[in-house]
Amino acid sequence: MIVLGIETSCDETAAAVVRYDGVRDDSVVLADIVRSQLDEHRAYGGVVPEIAARAHISHLDGLISLAMETAGIGFDDLQGVAATAGPGLIGGVMVGLTTGKAIAAFHGLPLVAVNHLEGHALSARLGKQVDFPYLLLLVSGGHCQLLIVEGVGRYERLGATLDDAAGEAFDKTAKLLGLGYPGGPAVESAAARGDGSRFDLPRPLKGRPGCDFSFSGLKTAVRHAVEALPGDTICATDVDDLCAGFQAAVGDVLADRVKNAIALFRARHPAGGTLVIAGGVAANQALRARQASVAADGGLALALPPPALCTDNAAMIAWAGIERLRLDMTDGLDASPRARWPLDPDAPAVSGTNHKKGGKR
Numbered sequence: 001m002i003v004l005g006i007e008t009s010c011d012e013t014a015a016a017v018v019r020y021d022g023v024r025d026d027s028v029v030l031a032d033i034v035r036s037q038l039d040e041h042r043a044y045g046g047v048v049p050e051i052a053a054r055a056h057i058s059h060l061d062g063l064i065s066l067a068m069e070t071a072g073i074g075f076d077d078l079q080g081v082a083a084t085a086g087p088g089l090i091g092g093v094m095v096g097l098t099t100g101k102a103i104a105a106f107h108g109l110p111l112v113a114v115n116h117l118e119g120h121a122l123s124a125r126l127g128k129q130v131d132f133p134y135l136l137l138l139v140s141g142g143h144c145q146l147l148i149v150e151g152v153g154r155y156e157r158l159g160a161t162l163d164d165a166a167g168e169a170f171d172k173t174a175k176l177l178g179l180g181y182p183g184g185p186a187v188e189s190a191a192a193r194g195d196g197s198r199f200d201l202p203r204p205l206k207g208r209p210g211c212d213f214s215f216s217g218l219k220t221a222v223r224h225a226v227e228a229l230p231g232d233t234i235c236a237t238d239v240d241d242l243c244a245g246f247q248a249a250v251g252d253v254l255a256d257r258v259k260n261a262i263a264l265f266r267a268r269h270p271a272g273g274t275l276v277i278a279g280g281v282a283a284n285q286a287l288r289a290r291q292a293s294v295a296a297d298g299g300l301a302l303a304l305p306p307p308a309l310c311t312d313n314a315a316m317i318a319w320a321g322i323e324r325l326r327l328d329m330t331d332g333l334d335a336s337p338r339a340r341w342p343l344d345p346d347a348p349a350v351s352g353t354n355h356k357k358g359g360k361r
C-alpha cells in the first residue's frame, strides 16, 4: 500500500509518500518533503494565518510533484490520499484538504481526512513495532496532552494544558530572551551551555494530583528573573542559564505529570505498555533523556519517533492514512476542514483543546 500524505495545518507545507508492505516493520518513507514558512512570517513575530494559507497555495502543488518524483512513482501507483483536515489554521487546512480531495477524485483513490493530532499520535508506529495500547505524551507548539491510545481512533485523554502548550512556552521564552523563532531548538542549544541550577524557577502543578499541565507561570517567572538581573542588557551566560533552568523545569513538570499518567495507565493495563512521546517538543534531546528514566521507573518501554517525525511533516499524515485504510476507515469527498478537533470525543470544550498554534502569536 502506497499513500500520499499532505500537511498544511500551520506554517509547514509538506508532502510525503509512505509505503506499507503488510508487515508493520516494513513501512518505508519513500519521500518526505517539508517546506517551512519561517521566512514569510519572521517579520511579524509569529504565524499570520492569511499569509500561511497563501504560501500553502503557492507551494503545495510543487511539493507534491517533488514528493512523487522523489518516491519514483506516479499517481496510478497510489492506493490512497491522506490530507490533514484539522485542527489548525482553517485557511491552510482548506488548501491541503481540497488538494487531497482533488487528487483522490481525479485518480479514483480513497481519501482519508486525517486529524493532525492523530498523525502525531501514531507517528511512533511508522517503521517501528509499537503495539496498542500505549501512553502518549503529545507535546507540540499548540498542544500538550496525555492520552491513552487504545487503537486507531480510540483515545482517552488523561490531562491537558490549562494554558500554554509546552512548545508555546519554549517559543515565548525564546522570544523574551531574544532568541529566534521557533524557540525550541534555540532554547535547547543555549540550555546545553547553561547552568540550570542558577535560577530558581517554579514547577507548576508538580506534586499535585492529575495529569494537567500549566506553563504560563513558568514563562512569567523567566520574565521576572530577567527583570531582576542587574544592568540594562542580558549577557550570553544569563541567556544560557535561563534556558537551562527553563528546560529543566519543563522536564521536571513533564516527568511529574507522566508519572501520574503511568499510574492511571497501569490501573487499566496492569502489564506491558509503552510510553510514546510525540510532537515538536519531543525533538528535544534533553527532554527525551529525562522522560526515558520516568518510563523505566514505571515499567514502560519508551518509543520516540526520530526528530524529523516529531516536528510537523506529511509522512506522519500518510502513515495515519495507512493505519486507517487498513481498517477501511475512509472519508467522503464531503469531509469538512476543522479548526478545532480534539482527539478524545469526550474532551471538554475549552480546556486543553488549544487551537493549534492559535494563529498570530
Ligand code: KG4
Pocket (backbone or CB within 6 Å): 010, 139, 140, 141, 142, 143, 166, 167, 168, 170, 171, 182, 183, 184, 185, 188, 279, 280, 281, 282, 283, 284, 285, 310, 311, 312, 356, 357
Ligand atoms: O509539532 P510541531 O512542529 O507543530 C505543532 O503541531 O504545534 O511543534 C512545533 C513546536 C514549536 O513550539 C517548537 O518550538 C517546538 O515544537 N520544538 C521544540 C524543539 N523543536 C521544536 N521544543 C523544544 N526543543 C526542541 N528541540
Ligand code: ZN
Pocket (backbone or CB within 6 Å): 116, 120, 140, 141, 279, 280, 311, 312
Ligand atoms: Zn504538529
